[in-house]
Amino acid sequence: MALVRVKGVLDHVLDKNLQDLVRGIRNHKDTEGKYISECIEEIKQELKQESLVVKANAINKLVYLQMLGYDISWAGFNIVEVMSSPKFTFKRIGYLAASQSFHDGTDVIMLTTNLVRKDLNSTNTYDAGVALSSLSCFMTGDLAHDLANDIMVLMTSTKPYLRKKAVLLMYKVFLRFPDSLKPAFGRLKEKLEDPDPGVQSAAVNVICELARKNPQNYLSLAPLFFKLMTTSTNNWVLIKIIKLFGALIPLEPRLGKKLIEPLTNLIHSTSAMSLLYECINTVIAVLISISSGLQNHATSVQLCVQKLQILIEDSDQNLKYLGLLAMTKILKTHPKSVQAHKELIMQCLDDKDESIRLRALSLLYGMVSKKNLMEIVKKLIVHMEKAEGAHYRDELLSKIIGICSQNDYRFITNFEWYVSVLVELAAHKGMKPAQGRAIANQLLDVAIRVQQVRRFAARQMSLLLRNHTFDKQRGGGGSAGLVEVLYAAAWICGEFAVCLAGDEESEDARRATLEAMSLPYVLQLPGEVQAVFVHNQVKLYANLLLAESDAEERVALTTELLTRLEQFVHSEDLEVQERAVCAHQLLKCTAKALRQAAASKTAAIFDVGDVATEDGAGSTAEADGDAVIDRVAKELSGLFAGELNPVAPKAQRKVPLPEGLDLDAWINEPPAPPKSEFDEPVKRKSGKSSGRKKEPEAAVSATVGASASGATNYSSSDPTVAWGGASGGGFEQKEYH
Amino acid sequence: AMIKAILIFNNHGKPRLTKFYVHYAEDLQQQIIRETFQLVSKRDDNVCNFLEGGTLIGGQDYRLIYRHYATLYFVFCVDSSESELGILDLIQVFVETLDKSFENVCELDLIFHVDKVHSILNELVMGGMVLETNMSEILSRFEEQQKLEKSEAGFSTAPARAVSAVKDMNLPQKIKDMKMPDMPHFSSLYQ
Numbered sequence: 001m002a003l004v005r006v007k008g009v010l011d012h013v014l015d016k017n018l019q020d021l022v023r024g025i026r027n028h029k030d031t032e033g034k035y036i037s038e039c040i041e042e043i044k045q046e047l048k049q050e051s052l053v054v055k056a057n058a059i060n061k062l063v064y065l066q067m068l069g070y071d072i073s074w075a076g077f078n079i080v081e082v083m084s085s086p087k088f089t090f091k092r093i094g095y096l097a098a099s100q101s102f103h104d105g106t107d108v109i110m111l112t113t114n115l116v117r118k119d120l121n122s123t124n125t126y127d128a129g130v131a132l133s134s135l136s137c138f139m140t141g142d143l144a145h146d147l148a149n150d151i152m153v154l155m156t157s158t159k160p161y162l163r164k165k166a167v168l169l170m171y172k173v174f175l176r177f178p179d180s181l182k183p184a185f186g187r188l189k190e191k192l193e194d195p196d197p198g199v200q201s202a203a204v205n206v207i208c209e210l211a212r213k214n215p216q217n218y219l220s221l222a223p224l225f226f227k228l229m230t231t232s233t234n235n236w237v238l239i240k241i242i243k244l245f246g247a248l249i250p251l252e253p254r255l256g257k258k259l260i261e262p263l264t265n266l267i268h269s270t271s272a273m274s275l276l277y278e279c280i281n282t283v284i285a286v287l288i289s290i291s292s293g294l295q296n297h298a299t300s301v302q303l304c305v306q307k308l309q310i311l312i313e314d315s316d317q318n319l320k321y322l323g324l325l326a327m328t329k330i331l332k333t334h335p336k337s338v339q340a341h342k343e344l345i346m347q348c349l350d351d352k353d354e355s356i357r358l359r360a361l362s363l364l365y366g367m368v369s370k371k372n373l374m375e376i377v378k379k380l381i382v383h384m385e386k387a388e389g390a391h392y393r394d395e396l397l398s399k400i401i402g403i404c405s406q407n408d409y410r411f412i413t414n415f416e417w418y419v420s421v422l423v424e425l426a427a428h429k430g431m432k433p434a435q436g437r438a439i440a441n442q443l444l445d446v447a448i449r450v451q452q453v454r455r456f457a458a459r460q461m462s463l464l465l466r467n468h469t470f471d472k473q474r475g476g477g478g479s480a481g482l483v484e485v486l487y488a489a490a491w492i493c494g495e496f497a498v499c500l501a502g503d504e505e506s507e508d509a510r511r512a513t514l515e516a517m518s519l520p521y522v523l524q525l526p527g528e529v530q531a532v533f534v535h536n537q538v539k540l541y542a543n544l545l546l547a548e549s550d551a552e553e554r555v556a557l558t559t560e561l562l563t564r565l566e567q568f569v570h571s572e573d574l575e576v577q578e579r580a581v582c583a584h585q586l587l588k589c590t591a592k593a594l595r596q597a598a599a600s601k602t603a604a605i606f607d608v609g610d611v612a613t614e615d616g617a618g619s620t621a622e623a624d625g626d627a628v629i630d631r632v633a634k635e636l637s638g639l640f641a642g643e644l645n646p647v648a649p650k651a652q653r654k655v656p657l658p659e660g661l662d663l664d665a666w667i668n669e670p671p672a673p674p675k676s677e678f679d680e681p682v683k684r685k686s687g688k689s690s691g692r693k694k695e696p697e698a699a700v701s702a703t704v705g706a707s708a709s710g711a712t713n714y715s716s717s718d719p720t721v722a723w724g725g726a727s728g729g730g731f732e733q734k735e736y737h
Numbered sequence: 738a739m740i741k742a743i744l745i746f747n748n749h750g751k752p753r754l755t756k757f758y759v760h761y762a763e764d765l766q767q768q769i770i771r772e773t774f775q776l777v778s779k780r781d782d783n784v785c786n787f788l789e790g791g792t793l794i795g796g797q798d799y800r801l802i803y804r805h806y807a808t809l810y811f812v813f814c815v816d817s818s819e820s821e822l823g824i825l826d827l828i829q830v831f832v833e834t835l836d837k838s839f840e841n842v843c844e845l846d847l848i849f850h851v852d853k854v855h856s857i858l859n860e861l862v863m864g865g866m867v868l869e870t871n872m873s874e875i876l877s878r879f880e881e882q883q884k885l886e887k888s889e890a891g892f893s894t895a896p897a898r899a900v901s902a903v904k905d906m907n908l909p910q911k912i913k914d915m916k917m918p919d920m921p922h923f924s925s926l927y928q
Contacts (some may be wrong), residue, residue, distance in 0.1 A: 321787055
């Protein structure tokens, strides 16, 4: 161990102070970590000294180091020592360190109770002041319990500075020690009319916070707040009260009606934008809560929208942002009023400020109409291409899908256009699975529900399968989102294979699609997606088989698919394996049947003998062979016949039970019960009249009943919830002196 | 708390004052500072001063409200019970109080006297709740406490003060630490 020269008292005068520390760190930019470690060692030595001066200096430095990310909890005891210094200069340092580093888990906090109490009751205003401020940062349940009285006393101190701080601190006490609220509330209410505006403000602040958590309990204070609102000139107080009213209005519509007038007056008279904005917000809240019927409504809505328009048009970006924020609230209940400002909001979509663009985006839902949907979506796609942040890009994508699909696609006039949009979106690089899934769901939904677009959709999906860039061989980076879209693509091609058949406009795409679905990259896809690929290959094949007339071709088709399916038969994923193996077996049978039929056809060509047929129609064996093949093909496609329609989640409930079906009747006679003490059948209110024995059920009911009666009551013990009414009557006011 | 945190950092993300009204371990605090800096420094100077919060300190109900003065960002992380414009004004009051207390405050003052900045802040915000918004009241409280400290500085600290004075005469360092240009003055915008 290196010997360190012990510093004498005078030497400590040369200790680094905060400024030296900071300077030193700045001069050691390259070796900062090492330098700071040395400084911490010095600090540790300094903390071993008797002198509070030295210790305080050390703690002051530690507070700085805490800001740089160093844990200083090891100095907890020393911090308490410095807090207890008789000199304000050092006391302040200790309390600052405590407020920065003490928390619920700090064990030295229990040592602070008495010293904090002493400071709270000190004749020196600022000793009490720092104690109050600092305590607000590390209040624990124990401290709240032990010091509640002392703080309550300070609420009536002769010094407004201390009254103000004590009032604010009581909120922290209430949070950790709910029982303290009842006795303190009367005094708190008195402070609402304290002559000092700072104290009044603090009281309003605390009550507003309490009311935010439990609005119901503070409704009775509404008249008092009303009075304050009309008499106060302090904007902060007004803002808090108006925000509070916003929270109370949903509970008491009559309050809302009374508020419209004074709020409207404030809107017209105030020059403070902050106050104006909060008034508008609360008026909006009133309008939302009141059911329509009042004539005044239209004018109030107009006034708000008009004022908000002024905000949005302001060059000050902050006002623009807040205007859009408030518009969003109006949108829900008065969409028409917002629509009038469509142009303005569209402009905001082009704003260079991302916060504003996001706000404008959320307004879009109400702005869209059949006429402007395509234009808006085009604009949004352009934004997506330019978007820098992933968050913004994801928002854009969700919004595009949101506005298009809202109200069952009410605003879409051209579904082919929508499918192309979805395909375009799917091509975006770096798309996340959630977005891919959203696009996939849309593709599926549209293809299933809109029959007319199936041909287009299926062809688009076929192209997607054949040309997409997921396959790493083709140079594309695999996008997790694209995988989800491929799921939809495969399904659509399989389900609507008939749409891929050749017609006047385009050639047959089925074979090419089938080939594309069994390329090697498919084995890299997640299990669920592969399973869909496998299954839909069979569907496509069945369709092709039916369409193909040449027997040899059919056999070839079958054997081709058989080979391709082999790569899936040994998949690790159970679903894929199961489907592949089933399909494989099915195809093997089919191939066998086809080959036999083809063979008998060929045989028949060389063997010209008459063969009597069952129906006696005199057809040749060749025709027989064809008939067999046709039947095989038909049966195979029969597996996939029928349209799959979307089913509403509540549909099952609407299905009536068939006649004569009793779901409660036993299917078989129950077995004889085992002998047990729970032989007594339990009495049932709605006893079904059947002779069945109930012993097994009785056993279950008895044990449940027993535990229910012995269970404890877990109702809330939070007095702020249980206590109803702040009128002051009904509970005791204890004196704490 | 209604104000979850108050952060001051410079254009390179170095913290100049950190006040968390909710407990976070130190490494998480540093992460929050870094993330907030990244969010805020990306912004142009003429966009709005409100940011939907980051992932670590933010959440549905929280917003970042910030102002950029020369080389420093003042960031308040607040919840929806606060008036956004009101908080912007509060930041302005805070900065103007610093300006009066340090006489044309600049970043260096905050760097070397962060304890004083804390003292001033404690007169504005207490436990995450707004305590006082009147600048002259805040200023006079702070000055009284400064006076109290000066009066306590008697014999025991005289040697230390003498040493400080000698250290302060370190001219090369003084030149190195030359004060930077004044911060622009803003008249109160919203009230």
